[in-house]
Amino acid sequence: MTVALVRRYRFSASHLYRRPEWSDAENSARFGKCAILPGHGHNYRLTVAMAGEPDPQTGFVQDLGELDRIVQGNVLEPLDHRHLNEALPEFGPGGAIPSSENLVLWIRDRLLQTLPTPSALAWLRLEEDDDLGAEWHRSESRAAQ
Secondary structure, eight states: OOEEEEEEEEEEEEEOOOOTTSOHHHHHHHHGGGGSTTOEEEEEEEEEEEEEOOOTTTOOSSOHHHHHHHHIIIIIHHHTTEEHHHHOGGGSTTSOOOOHHHHHHHHHHHHHHHOSSGGGEEEEEEEEETTEEEEEEHHHHGGGO
């Protein structure tokens, strides 16, 4: 029997969509208001799903306290109340655009490196607001790992 433990976290961060090699006009044409300096912020919601068979002793798929510590230390602390373009080298000038799609992959990589059972990470959902978000699902991403 496979079940999923689903946990939601929240953090606030700002970001900017801008390619330094492009002109202001090109950045504006490609990214719209998201290219306006110094950037804009969101109250993000991150959902983490851990899947597997519950441990017969504890009934847990994943120890929730341990998951909370891992997400807090490896995801929330580096992101919360930060400007993502400045806080994370991957999203600095010339790096990846800190879109929801790229950010959910960054979170995936951090969790896969730090979870005691990385194979239990089933999916992630990152929401910028009520109308926009990105998801990663293990079944669709094996080649990318």
